[in-house]
Amino acid sequence: MTAPAGEIYRVDWVPGTDLLHGTCHCGAEHTAEDPVAMWEWMLGHPEGHQGVE
Numbered sequence: 001m002t003a004p005a006g007e008i009y010r011v012d013w014v015p016g017t018d019l020l021h022g023t024c025h026c027g028a029e030h031t032a033e034d035p036v037a038m039w040e041w042m043l044g045h046p047e048g049h050q051g052v053e
């Protein structure tokens with residue numbers, strides 16, 4: 001199987017913590033404790049993304 005081009009999100013659990021680590025299809029990364037906040041960040045793309053310096 002091949003991954004379809006387009007929006008691909010990935011969320012991993014950070015071992016030993018209550019944190020979720022998400023990676024957006026654009027390459028931006030985000031860490032949140034609340035799954036809802038994580039999804040809001042992802043769905044809010046591109047707002048708040050690629051802002052890491």
Ligand SMILES: [Zn+2]
Nearest residue numbers: 024026045049
């Ligand atoms: Zn993004």
